[in-house]
Each structure stands twice: as structure tokens, then as C-alpha cells.
Amino acid sequence: MESSHHHHKRNQIFLGTFIHSVKLGELQYMHDTAVCVDKHGKIVAIEPQCDLSNVTEALCQKLSWDAHDLAITITKEGQFFFPGFIDTHIHAPQYPNVGIFGKSTLLDWLNKYTFPMEASLESLPKARRVYTSCVRRTLAHGTTTAAYYATIHVATTNLLADLCHAMGQRAFVGRVCMDSADVNPAYYRDESADESLSRTRASIAHIRNIDPSYALICPILTPRFAPSCTRDAMAQLGALRCSSGLPVQTHISENAAELALVKAMFPECGSYADVYDKYSLLGARTVLGHAIHLTDYEINLISERGAGVAHCPCSNSALTSGEAPVRRLLDAGVGVGLGTDVSGGYSASVLEAVRSAALVSNHRAMPMGKWAETPAEERERAKLSVEEVLHLATRGGAGVLGIADRVGGFEVGMEWDAQLVGLGLVDECPDECDMRDHGNVDVFGWEAWDERVAKWVFNGDDRNVKKVWVRGRLVHERK
Amino acid sequence: MESSHHHHKRNQIFLGTFIHSVKLGELQYMHDTAVCVDKHGKIVAIEPQCDLSNVTEALCQKLSWDAHDLAITITKEGQFFFPGFIDTHIHAPQYPNVGIFGKSTLLDWLNKYTFPMEASLESLPKARRVYTSCVRRTLAHGTTTAAYYATIHVATTNLLADLCHAMGQRAFVGRVCMDSADVNPAYYRDESADESLSRTRASIAHIRNIDPSYALICPILTPRFAPSCTRDAMAQLGALRCSSGLPVQTHISENAAELALVKAMFPECGSYADVYDKYSLLGARTVLGHAIHLTDYEINLISERGAGVAHCPCSNSALTSGEAPVRRLLDAGVGVGLGTDVSGGYSASVLEAVRSAALVSNHRAMPMGKWAETPAEERERAKLSVEEVLHLATRGGAGVLGIADRVGGFEVGMEWDAQLVGLGLVDECPDECDMRDHGNVDVFGWEAWDERVAKWVFNGDDRNVKKVWVRGRLVHERK
Structure with a gap:
């Protein structure tokens, strides 16, 4: 092509x-x-x-x-x-919803806006219209690499890969795995762990067919987030990761209600990060979206495993999720890139995420925050400079996606x-x-x-x- | 014209x-x-x-x-x-500095970026270039009314009024009063309180000449902020306000170091708001920029006096000033409009301030903030909806400037x-x-x-x- x-x-x-x-x-x-x-x-x-x-x-x-x-x-x-900018976290099927989130937070936002839109992207004509707009728009914003979440549908996920290939955008394209009957709506989920895996393999096979060396388009394993996946599906995805060496993307520690859900659903795991680690999903080229409320233990675990974080400041402000501790992550040696997180994030522009990353880091430094008792110097360190946020948008993102030897500078x-x-x-x-x-x-x-x-x-x-x-x-x- | x-x-x-x-x-x-x-x-x-x-x-x-x-x-x-949008707080001479603030906060930002730029706007050719760009740009963003801070210079302040008049933008144009030798640099201040007042009267006379009924352009008394003015200047400005009925604009409670400065310089006043009240500068058509760290006493005083607030979220995030308590102000009956606060604010667009006002209100609602112990419902109330922030940008601003019977709907x-x-x-x-x-x-x-x-x-x-x-x-x- x-x-x-x-x-x-x-x-x-x-x-x-x-x-x-x-x-x-x-x-x-x-x-x-x-x-x-x-x-x-x-x-x-x-x-x-x-x-x-x-x-x-x-x-x-x-x-x-x-x-x-x-x-x-x-x-x-x-x-x-x-x-070129590197968007380490973007949901292409949610592109038509940018700016539409009201006063919702993560879990009600998923049910009200996101799942219905994603489910409708089973339609090939609709998917063609939405994905073409999304890829063209992100290219126009200077996004040369995007790590896309698609939907659960193989045909339209493949279409997204085709469109990126044709339009020339470097992309990681992930068919979304979500087979849990507990969290996902009946109208929008994989029927079983086996189906989740076989659909994922079908999407990988398609990409290997259009771009055998993954020179431009690369598959990415995409368990939506721990609560949306069965243990069986995560275990199979972890095994596939180990055998294939493919990258992984998922969400972590975005929202307080989500944290409670994970704790209730995975009582055998000591922390949210431990869930992914237990199923061999935490390693180099694992991109963790958000990472806002992590404990020091989790930050160290993520650092040790060599996984990276997609920092999505526009989304975190829009959905009132919190202010990610970017400086702490960087200090701990965790790689950090930027993500637009369309449409939790309201903009498809990485430059908007750059701007927002700087401003949100200032909010973390404000004495009114949880750090009010923290010495001013330490708070001040939370601030990210223009030079630093531009680094995250280029080299940082390349590192997280495991392509720092090819792009970013x-x-x-x-x-x-x-x-x-x-x-x-x-x-x-x-x-x-x-x-x-x-x-x-x-x-x-x-x-x-x-x-x-x-x-x-x-x-x-x-x-x-x-x-x-x-x-x-x-x-x-x-x- | x-x-x-x-x-x-x-x-x-x-x-x-x-x-x-x-x-x-x-x-x-x-x-x-x-x-x-x-x-x-x-x-x-x-x-x-x-x-x-x-x-x-x-x-x-x-x-x-x-x-x-x-x-x-x-x-x-x-x-x-x-x-049309109403920008209740914008410094026209700072327009060339939009986006340039580094990691500074209010007081070092004034000395490093702001005072040198404003001082240079004594030059008529430079002022013509800068002010023309600023007015054209704000009109292009849909700003039909702007409350401008100019500089201390009469000639170029008058030029700003002329340009707004010629280009058709409804404007409040304020020559900046700053006569204190304690805070203002020697190269940029009024020589005395009397000079501050006579220059201000000269600027008012010019506007009365080009627009006798203030149908489009209206003078606005502009003590920069309490620390930059002598008691004498504030007293004379207060008297002029009472005799002329002209509106007033100034800054209040933006930054922690500024608060300490005000407390040290005005020990006889119980609070920052009391300083303006003591000098008859607090009343209907007084526009207070920022109003972030106010006490309940001050909020009630401002409400009783009928003064309004220019909420400047872009600026407050950029200069790490804090998150203004907009809901508390509204609940107390204080009128609130939006301001771009160019160039503490990085954008001349009121729509950007609209967006930012919604997002910053979410930051106030985050459980990581000072309200972590506050019940979730109360925190949730801090959020401003799309409908609310658009109200602030139109009717809210009109109310604050005393023109709600003429524009805003x-x-x-x-x-x-x-x-x-x-x-x-x-x-x-x-x-x-x-x-x-x-x-x-x-x-x-x-x-x-x-x-x-x-x-x-x-x-x-x-x-x-x-x-x-x-x-x-x-x-x-x-x-």
C-alpha cells in the first residue's frame, strides 16, 4: 500500500x-x-x-x-x-466524543459516553469516517507516532491499521481486550477469554500481513484495564507477550473508585501494579496510562520492571482524576511519555497535552494541594519546564514505546x-x-x-x- | 472616528x-x-x-x-x-509576552518580564504595533468588551483608547497608577501621588474627548495593586471614584508572597480587602483580579460592597498562584467574570479562559487537594459546568463591569x-x-x-x- x-x-x-x-x-x-x-x-x-x-x-x-x-x-x-510528536495513549473510536464529558468521572463516563460509542464502531462505514478523521487530525497536529486503542471489533481494528498505513502514520494498534462480565456491558465485551485472545491474534495477523517487519504499524496487546479482564484473559495475554515480545498498553490507577474496584476484584494482589505483574504484563514496552495514585511500592515495581507511563494531563483534569506525580516517576527512573487520551482528554493535539502537562505540574506545586505541609523547594520541584514537557512528548514517548533508537530526536x-x-x-x-x-x-x-x-x-x-x-x-x- | x-x-x-x-x-x-x-x-x-x-x-x-x-x-x-465574550482583565502592553513566564511566580515575574516590557511601551511606534496586534487578536477571538490595563504612560494609554475606538472594540481603558518607591522599579513608576492622579485625569479627559458619553470606550481607575500605590494615591483615587462614578480595576490576593507583602505594608488594615475598602476603592463596578486566597470575612466584605471578581484561571495555573474559590464567591453573591490576564495568562482568548475555568474548577474538586477531608459532595460542587463558565464569560463579565443592562445576552x-x-x-x-x-x-x-x-x-x-x-x-x- x-x-x-x-x-x-x-x-x-x-x-x-x-x-x-x-x-x-x-x-x-x-x-x-x-x-x-x-x-x-x-x-x-x-x-x-x-x-x-x-x-x-x-x-x-x-x-x-x-x-x-x-x-x-x-x-x-x-x-x-x-x-514529530508521540501520542502514547489515544482511543481512536472515542474521537467523535472529544469535549463531551460533562461532570462525569471515569466509571460513569465509560458507561454514559464511551462504551456506546465504541460499540457503534463495529460498523465499517462509521469506523472509516471516524478513524479517517482521527488519523488526519492527529497528523495535522504533528503526531507522527500514535499508540491507539481501537475497539473489540477485529474488522474495524484492522481498518484502523490499514488507514494509518495508507496515510503514513507510525502507529501501535491495539484491539481492546475486555471479557469480564462484571464490569463490561453485555452489549460490548468479548464473550470469553479464548475469544478475546483469538480476536487479538486475528488483528495481529492482519498487521503482520500489511507490514511484515512492523516498520510502520505494530500490534500492541491491549487489556483495557484490570477490572475489565478475567484472570484467564490476562494470563493468556501475558503468555502471548512473553512469546511474541509485543508491547502492551493498559490503564492504571486513574481514579479513586477504580482503585476500590481493583482492590475488591483482585484481593489476592497487593496492589494495582501487582495485578499486571502477576500476569506477566508489566515489563519493557508496557505503557501504563495515567498512573496517578500509585504508592511508592508500585512506582518502584514499575521502575524495576522497566515499564513506562503515558501521562495524560488533559484527561486527568477533565475527568477530575487527579494530578499525576510525574516528577516522582521520573526520579524513580520510570519512563514517561504524553498521551492525549482522547476522549477522556478533550483534545487530539499532543501540543495541548504538552501545555497541560506544564500547567498541571504547577497545580501539584501549589501550596493549597496535598503538599501544603511539604517544604516549598520540594513542591517547586514538581513543576515541569517547557523543555521537560517537550522531552516527554518526543524522546519520552519513544522510550516508553521502545522505539527510542528510531525516533524522538x-x-x-x-x-x-x-x-x-x-x-x-x-x-x-x-x-x-x-x-x-x-x-x-x-x-x-x-x-x-x-x-x-x-x-x-x-x-x-x-x-x-x-x-x-x-x-x-x-x-x-x-x- | x-x-x-x-x-x-x-x-x-x-x-x-x-x-x-x-x-x-x-x-x-x-x-x-x-x-x-x-x-x-x-x-x-x-x-x-x-x-x-x-x-x-x-x-x-x-x-x-x-x-x-x-x-x-x-x-x-x-x-x-x-x-460576544467579555474579558474583565487583560494587560494590553504585556501581549508580546504571552507564553513567556518560565517557572516564575508573581513578584519575580513582574520584575523579570513585565515591568521591562511595560516600560518600553512609552514608545508610540512600539505601542502602536503591540496594541494593534492585541486588539485585532482579541477581536478575532470574539472579545467584544475588554477591561484593559495599559501602562503608566498617558500618550500610549490614549493611543490604546484610540485604537479600540477605531477598531470598534468596547473597552475600559485604564492608565496604570503605581507611585510607590518601595515595590516599583525606579525606571517604571509615577513620580508621586499627585503625578499619578494628574496623569490619570489626562487619560480620562482624552477618552471623554473621543467618546463623550462613554458609549464604546470608558476610562477605568487602575491602581495596579495595593503594594504598588502609596496611601496618598489610593486616597485620591478613591475620592475620584466617588466623585466621578468611574469603575475601578485592581488585583487582590493572587499569591502567597504578595499576601505577606500587603500584610507588612498595611499593618493598620485587617485584611487585603480592607485596604481597598479603607480607601473607598471597593464598590459596585470595582473589578478585583484573581481573588484566590480570600478569607470568608473578605468574601463577605466584597459581596456587601457589590464589587466583582475577574477570575483568571490560565494565569493562576501558569504562575502557580492557586485555584480560585469560584463556587464560594458565587455562593456569597459576588459577581464573577473571566479574564485572560495576558500575559500572566498565556492566551488572549476568552474561550481558553472558559475552558481553563472548567478544568481548574475540577482541580479544586480533586480529593488530593486541600479539600481532601471535605465531603465528596461539597468538593463536587466546586466543579463549574460548560454552561456556567460560558455564563461567566458573558453575563458574568457584564455584571462585574456594570454593563449587564447593555451586553451579555x-x-x-x-x-x-x-x-x-x-x-x-x-x-x-x-x-x-x-x-x-x-x-x-x-x-x-x-x-x-x-x-x-x-x-x-x-x-x-x-x-x-x-x-x-x-x-x-x-x-x-x-x-
Whole structure:
């Protein structure tokens, strides 16, 4: 399928300003730089501090590339390349419900809004409409990798995988496993643990068929959350994880009522994290959504197992779930990425999650919070800087999903998953300028680069995402 | 100046769907409705539930209007009229700093980012560039009324008033009074209380000159906040308030360090609110920004005096100031509007403040907060619904500014300050549709009207604001 979009793949050179996170809290600004991407979408050379006017020829010579069969993209004034965003937690079938949650919290929200919508996505025409909108929209927001929860339905889960493949979005696609008759409604659940597993295998087989090496689309084992699965299903999924090495995604410790439910349903387990650990579902490439109310014991267990967390601040605020202890997780060595958690989260934009992660971390630092008696310095440490939240949205997410060697930054050997970001320049003659297409970021010209990035984080939107590439392929362009 | 834009004012009829708040928590949806606005921008008739195809003629007959000299605006599918937003607290000179605040809190933020920027706005060319951007941007977000803090400079404060007048935005424009040598930097303060007052009078005189009846632009007395003013200046401002009846705006109880400062500087006053009360600055049409850490005594005092609050949730989260007790204020009978508080607030959009007000109210309801021991029901009451936050952004703000009889809703006798909101309809054939100009609200077609409004609140932006009118004049149009 992909080849139909790539009748003739070319080598590419990207020139100008590149910004990426090199480590938590540190952005690197590379100006006058050339990044060379080969026909396979891999970064093969990075030339910093070069003379952009004549570097192309030298690079072609060095790389033995045909200078006449080359695509060149240059940043304009106010533009920069940034790694594509990684959404570590998004429910594609809930996309039509973004913004619709009222005053509900997790468990009533599931029954009122979520299960009915997901159940309706058994319909192929409806699923095509919803999933196409969702993938197109997230690409437009600069999401180059998404870890999707689909529904229990094999056919439409496969359709989601097909659409991501066709539209060029790197994706982890999970058929949702939920076979418990206790929590799931009769109209929307797997009939048995065996059925849950066989449907999951069918979805994996489909993805292996369209993308045998999982270069772009990868299956992900998706027990919805512990209360929605029988012990049998979790045990079988754990065994499948061990034999296949596939990643896992699920939810953990989002909401107080959910915690009570888990405690009541799994009295033999000492904690919520222990439930997943008991069934071999906790390990490297396990993505745990939310992780708000964890105990120190659980944080240490998650860290020891090498599992990661999808921090979903928009969702946590919307559903009044709580403020996740991101600094504590990071301090304990737990990998953290960001998730939009559509539609518990009200926005499909990772940039909105970036913004929200910074603001919610400030709420954790407020003296009115549970930390009122905590020394101010320690509270202050809870705050996440612009540089830190951008790290979570790129390298952090890549680490959690086990693809940190391939995406998340600009390094030789990594793949070209990137967005071209353009900020609006306030015209010197404001009466004549037309701001309509530039979005809400106004650059007056005196701002330092870190200030421009802060402006983008707090006022940017999809209008600032001019182009998006995945594995070197242009997958979105704003005209 | 205004007349140059109105060579020929016409009567207008608006047809279609109208949505507005009728009281806190209740939106009214009026479909197939006609609203008649006369040449002066006043609503003279509202015809609900009518046959839009032939109502125009009957209305013209009833109103003795010339049917051939009439402007008609009809909502299209997915569109509705909504009252213009009222921003009760915005610092126009800080507009270039939106998004730039790092990890600072109020007092270091003032010295690091704010005072230097404001001081530089003495320059007329710079002020013209900044203020034009700010007014155009806020109009594009649907802000039909703004209560502006300018700077200490008379000439550029007057320029801000001129620009609002010319561009048609209803505005309260306040020259900032700050004459204390204790808190304000030497490079940016009024030299004395007398100078503070004479400069303020000069700014009032200018506005009276361009708009004698304050129909569009009104001066507002603006002591920055208690610590930045001498007792002499506050006393003189209080006397001016009593003699002139002009509104007042200032800050109160935003930040813990600020509270300590006020206590140390005004030991003779029992509380922060008492400081303003002592100097006759607390009364009807006094707008108090923030009001986060108030005691019950202060809330009652503010309520008794009839003063109102500008709730600025984006700013309060950004500067880690705290979570304002909006429900407690409302319960005590205090009027509450919303403020963007640019640039403590990172966005010039009132819709962003609407969204944030709902989310921050959820944070107040979280059991991890100071209310952990408070019964769940009481915590739950802290949550503000979509309907409630939209009320604050329209009627609430109008009440706080003392113009609730003129704007904030659609009623006969009120002025036509309105926005035409358009939501994006997901095409039945998504592969062919182009979503670029519709913004991020995707309407699939099955959503009820309250769900559409929720989608707008949580994913809307200036792209959904198709047209904006103030006093009947079209002041913004998105093409």
C-alpha cells in the first residue's frame, strides 16, 4: 500500500534550524544545519554550522547522491524542524466524543459516553469516517507516532491499521481486550477469554500481513484495564507477550473508585501494579496510562520492571482524576511519555497535552494541594519546564514505546519523523498584515529562541504545523 | 472616528440559531429566530420560532423599516450566534509576552518580564504595533468588551483608547497608577501621588474627548495593586471614584508572597480587602483580579460592597498562584467574570479562559487537594459546568463591569455585541474534505446542541469565530 504513494522515493536534504530535546530539560538549537535523509527515511548525515548556500553539493559528493534527484526543504524565517510528536495513549473510536464529558468521572463516563460509542464502531462505514478523521487530525497536529486503542471489533481494528498505513502514520494498534462480565456491558465485551485472545491474534495477523517487519504499524496487546479482564484473559495475554515480545498498553490507577474496584476484584494482589505483574504484563514496552495514585511500592515495581507511563494531563483534569506525580516517576527512573487520551482528554493535539502537562505540574506545586505541609523547594520541584514537557512528548514517548533508537530526536541512524513548525511574524505594518493563517503565535522579532519555543508551546496549534514527515515520507502539508 | 466606518448605518436582521446564557448554568437555545438590530446597534425585536423564509417583510412592517435598506445575516448549518465574550482583565502592553513566564511566580515575574516590557511601551511606534496586534487578536477571538490595563504612560494609554475606538472594540481603558518607591522599579513608576492622579485625569479627559458619553470606550481607575500605590494615591483615587462614578480595576490576593507583602505594608488594615475598602476603592463596578486566597470575612466584605471578581484561571495555573474559590464567591453573591490576564495568562482568548475555568474548577474538586477531608459532595460542587463558565464569560463579565443592562445576552433593549460561531462539519466523504479552515471542532452530525457547545468550548479557537459585531458594527470577519 505504501508503495503506491512512493512511485519514486528520493534522497532528501533538510536545511535550516532544528530544535530537539537532547535530554530531560535540555533543548538543543541547531542553526544553519543540514540533515540528510536517504530514500528509506533514515538520517544518514547531520552537518552543523554549515554554509547553507553551497553545502548541498558537498553533501551529495560525500554521500554519493545524485544532486539532480534530490528533494530539498529549507526553513523560512520563523520556522524550525522539530521531532514529530508521540501520542502514547489515544482511543481512536472515542474521537467523535472529544469535549463531551460533562461532570462525569471515569466509571460513569465509560458507561454514559464511551462504551456506546465504541460499540457503534463495529460498523465499517462509521469506523472509516471516524478513524479517517482521527488519523488526519492527529497528523495535522504533528503526531507522527500514535499508540491507539481501537475497539473489540477485529474488522474495524484492522481498518484502523490499514488507514494509518495508507496515510503514513507510525502507529501501535491495539484491539481492546475486555471479557469480564462484571464490569463490561453485555452489549460490548468479548464473550470469553479464548475469544478475546483469538480476536487479538486475528488483528495481529492482519498487521503482520500489511507490514511484515512492523516498520510502520505494530500490534500492541491491549487489556483495557484490570477490572475489565478475567484472570484467564490476562494470563493468556501475558503468555502471548512473553512469546511474541509485543508491547502492551493498559490503564492504571486513574481514579479513586477504580482503585476500590481493583482492590475488591483482585484481593489476592497487593496492589494495582501487582495485578499486571502477576500476569506477566508489566515489563519493557508496557505503557501504563495515567498512573496517578500509585504508592511508592508500585512506582518502584514499575521502575524495576522497566515499564513506562503515558501521562495524560488533559484527561486527568477533565475527568477530575487527579494530578499525576510525574516528577516522582521520573526520579524513580520510570519512563514517561504524553498521551492525549482522547476522549477522556478533550483534545487530539499532543501540543495541548504538552501545555497541560506544564500547567498541571504547577497545580501539584501549589501550596493549597496535598503538599501544603511539604517544604516549598520540594513542591517547586514538581513543576515541569517547557523543555521537560517537550522531552516527554518526543524522546519520552519513544522510550516508553521502545522505539527510542528510531525516533524522538535528530541523530544519524534515526528515522526522519519530523514536523516543520512555523510561527507568525507580526508585520512591521500591522494594519496591512493578515494573520488569519498563522495561528495565534505572534513573534515580534526580539524574542530569543527559547522564548519562541515557549510561545509555540502555549499558543501554538495545528496552524503552526506546516509539514509532517514519517520515515521520510511527507504525510501532511498545510497549504 | 467611528463615523468614518459607518458612512451609511443600516438596520439589520439576524436569522437562525441563537444561544446565550439566561442564568448561571442555563443556556437557552433559540432556533428559527429573528433578532432585529436598529441603526444604533440596539436590539429592538426578537421573534422566536418563526418561518425564516418570510419573516423579514413582516418585521419590517412592524418596525416601520425600509425592507430595501437592510442587512441580513443568516446562520448556516453548524453555525450559531453567541454573545460576544467579555474579558474583565487583560494587560494590553504585556501581549508580546504571552507564553513567556518560565517557572516564575508573581513578584519575580513582574520584575523579570513585565515591568521591562511595560516600560518600553512609552514608545508610540512600539505601542502602536503591540496594541494593534492585541486588539485585532482579541477581536478575532470574539472579545467584544475588554477591561484593559495599559501602562503608566498617558500618550500610549490614549493611543490604546484610540485604537479600540477605531477598531470598534468596547473597552475600559485604564492608565496604570503605581507611585510607590518601595515595590516599583525606579525606571517604571509615577513620580508621586499627585503625578499619578494628574496623569490619570489626562487619560480620562482624552477618552471623554473621543467618546463623550462613554458609549464604546470608558476610562477605568487602575491602581495596579495595593503594594504598588502609596496611601496618598489610593486616597485620591478613591475620592475620584466617588466623585466621578468611574469603575475601578485592581488585583487582590493572587499569591502567597504578595499576601505577606500587603500584610507588612498595611499593618493598620485587617485584611487585603480592607485596604481597598479603607480607601473607598471597593464598590459596585470595582473589578478585583484573581481573588484566590480570600478569607470568608473578605468574601463577605466584597459581596456587601457589590464589587466583582475577574477570575483568571490560565494565569493562576501558569504562575502557580492557586485555584480560585469560584463556587464560594458565587455562593456569597459576588459577581464573577473571566479574564485572560495576558500575559500572566498565556492566551488572549476568552474561550481558553472558559475552558481553563472548567478544568481548574475540577482541580479544586480533586480529593488530593486541600479539600481532601471535605465531603465528596461539597468538593463536587466546586466543579463549574460548560454552561456556567460560558455564563461567566458573558453575563458574568457584564455584571462585574456594570454593563449587564447593555451586553451579555440577547434581549430587547440590549446592544448587539455578538459573535457568529461556526463549527466544522465532518464531510460524509472524509477523503475529499479539506478541514484546514474549520479549526479543530469536528461535528459528525449526531451531536445534540449542548454537545456541540461542549465541543466548541473544549476544541474551539478563533477559526470558529466567523464574524464579530459590537454595537451592531461588524468589527471582525474571517474570510
